[in-house]
Amino acid sequence: MLHEAHHSEVEKVLLYISEARERAERARVALAKDDAEHHLVAALQETEERLRQEHRRLLQTTFYAVPDQERLAI
Numbered sequence: 001m002l003h004e005a006h007h008s009e010v011e012k013v014l015l016y017i018s019e020a021r022e023r024a025e026r027a028r029v030a031l032a033k034d035d036a037e038h039h040l041v042a043a044l045q046e047t048e049e050r051l052r053q054e055h056r057r058l059l060q061t062t063f064y065a066v067p068d069q070e071r072l073a074i
Contacts, residue, residue: 010062014055021051 028044 007063010058014058017051017055017058021048021055024048024051 024044024047028041028048031044032041
């Protein structure tokens with residue numbers, strides 16, 4: 001079973017991923033407004049999506065994970 005400190009560590013990582021995604025979004029919007037090269041804007045957009053997916057994956061595999069059946073039997 002996860003302890004409160006363990007949850008706190010996972011929450012911190014989730015926060016950092018979320019903040020990084022938001023920063024990538026702001027950078028993408030700013031570069032797009034400045035008519036930056038397409039590959040820069042596209043790379044930031046891809047980064048946003050990958051960070052969004054990683055956030056979802058970490059959330060689902062930690063807080064919404066199904067415990068091992070062996071652990072339930074104990």
